[in-house]
Amino acid sequence: MHPVQCETVFGAVPQEVKGGTLYRLGPGRCRLGSTKYAHWFDGDGCMHEVRFGKENGEVTMRSAMVETERYKAQETRAAKGAADIVGARGAWTQATDIMDNLGKFPTNPGNTSPVVFNGSLLALCEGGPPIEIDKKTLKTKGEYSGKFTGDLSGFPMGFAAHSKIDANDGYMYAWGLAKPPALGHRFAKISPSGGVLKTTNVPLPDPLGFFLLHDACDTENYVVFVVVPWKATIGEIMPALIGVESFGHSFSYDSNAKTRIVVMRKSDLTVAMEVDVENFSSYHNAGAYEDEQGNIHALVCKLEGDREDLEKNFADMYNSVWTSKQYNHLYDVCLSVKEKKVLSQTKIGGDSAKPMEFPILSTNWTQTASKMKSMPAFIYTLCFGESGGGYFDTVQKVATTLGANENHLEYRSKPGYFPAEVAFVPKNNAQKEDDGYLVFIEYAANRHASDVVVLDAETMDEVYRAESSYHVPYTFHGCWESSAN
Numbered sequence: 001m002h003p004v005q006c007e008t009v010f011g012a013v014p015q016e017v018k019g020g021t022l023y024r025l026g027p028g029r030c031r032l033g034s035t036k037y038a039h040w041f042d043g044d045g046c047m048h049e050v051r052f053g054k055e056n057g058e059v060t061m062r063s064a065m066v067e068t069e070r071y072k073a074q075e076t077r078a079a080k081g082a083a084d085i086v087g088a089r090g091a092w093t094q095a096t097d098i099m100d101n102l103g104k105f106p107t108n109p110g111n112t113s114p115v116v117f118n119g120s121l122l123a124l125c126e127g128g129p130p131i132e133i134d135k136k137t138l139k140t141k142g143e144y145s146g147k148f149t150g151d152l153s154g155f156p157m158g159f160a161a162h163s164k165i166d167a168n169d170g171y172m173y174a175w176g177l178a179k180p181p182a183l184g185h186r187f188a189k190i191s192p193s194g195g196v197l198k199t200t201n202v203p204l205p206d207p208l209g210f211f212l213l214h215d216a217c218d219t220e221n222y223v224v225f226v227v228v229p230w231k232a233t234i235g236e237i238m239p240a241l242i243g244v245e246s247f248g249h250s251f252s253y254d255s256n257a258k259t260r261i262v263v264m265r266k267s268d269l270t271v272a273m274e275v276d277v278e279n280f281s282s283y284h285n286a287g288a289y290e291d292e293q294g295n296i297h298a299l300v301c302k303l304e305g306d307r308e309d310l311e312k313n314f315a316d317m318y319n320s321v322w323t324s325k326q327y328n329h330l331y332d333v334c335l336s337v338k339e340k341k342v343l344s345q346t347k348i349g350g351d352s353a354k355p356m357e358f359p360i361l362s363t364n365w366t367q368t369a370s371k372m373k374s375m376p377a378f379i380y381t382l383c384f385g386e387s388g389g390g391y392f393d394t395v396q397k398v399a400t401t402l403g404a405n406e407n408h409l410e411y412r413s414k415p416g417y418f419p420a421e422v423a424f425v426p427k428n429n430a431q432k433e434d435d436g437y438l439v440f441i442e443y444a445a446n447r448h449a450s451d452v453v454v455l456d457a458e459t460m461d462e463v464y465r466a467e468s469s470y471h472v473p474y475t476f477h478g479c480w481e482s483s484a485n
Contacts, residue, residue, distance in 0.1 A: 013057030019483025026475030033084035039092035045111030070107035092248035112161035154199035229257035286359035322390030327355035356381035
């Protein structure tokens, strides 16, 4: 679609935000005619762009479906009058015709996380390779894999949604399922220009099992994986490999199993340590750093409730009942590489931190963490507040060293307004970690349309709001590109 101009209703766009672009990615279509996909995560990807004018800060918004091979196959069927037929197999949603399932791997919805790498905008999803999106038009250019150079023989079949780009040197650390007939996860180190420098296996608790490695966190020298026991054995996954069952429904959570933490060196992708800890489930991490003693601090989300219940809610996102049990608390997991053990696990923010998801760090911290060697002072999250009916209704600024009787700063959305994950934009010549702004999209139910909001990251006060004329479906993740880039 063409860019739609948003109407300013409050404040002015800060100078540092002018010229920048917020990209958001999520499911843009979760049904085909009257046929609903079997899981929210199967929704066809849609890329959204919020652009701030460089001179006057004029805000425009536009969106475009990620035209994967799966999407194009569905559109072809719809054009022939078969709009209700699922013609391409998803991770949870089987195709209507069994012949479209047998012997076929699930197709890539391209719906989870946008990143800018080597000047290109990529849509990442565990379901397949990165998909390149044209920044000028938002049109899909196709799979990006052909632009990687070097030895691709051990390259992952797909990229995890949260493959990491080092904040200081621009190297990418990507992982995903191995190409059949190999099993397991492959891990790759990629230069800023796209050269594949090394690939290796990620050690898993069951080498023949299937695990979801959605996120990781990285320090100056290490990448840390939290491998939770949401898995499928080779026997459990076999019907899905044949095509008679879905991949997603083959997974289950083993509450009696340990959670494994794997630390791998960035330099050569060797394993620095593996350790099993008491069972916990997690989708996301805030980040990580190395302290003065060389210990690693992984800032990890721990789910409050049952993973099986969370997955049931994801399957029917908008008709589910959400409570604090479907959200998380942050923990500082301190790891000694030298002693190969966990030294401590400490709840971040104390009891006054609300159940949360989608933790974001200030880029003022991420770009200096290797020098500071200390905990970030603040972590920004979405959280479960008081007026959202269980959905995210608050942006929380978690103070990591808050006293027992103190409260964290919050931005509370008005009733019927629902914020998405925030992006941090630093101020010019920032002196403090929270010298910056938070930019995000907020759904306004009373208008069935979306607003663009900017907060002061220090005070959590709203400094700017613009209203768009259309609704952005709830997105998973986003990224910010400044005018300097």
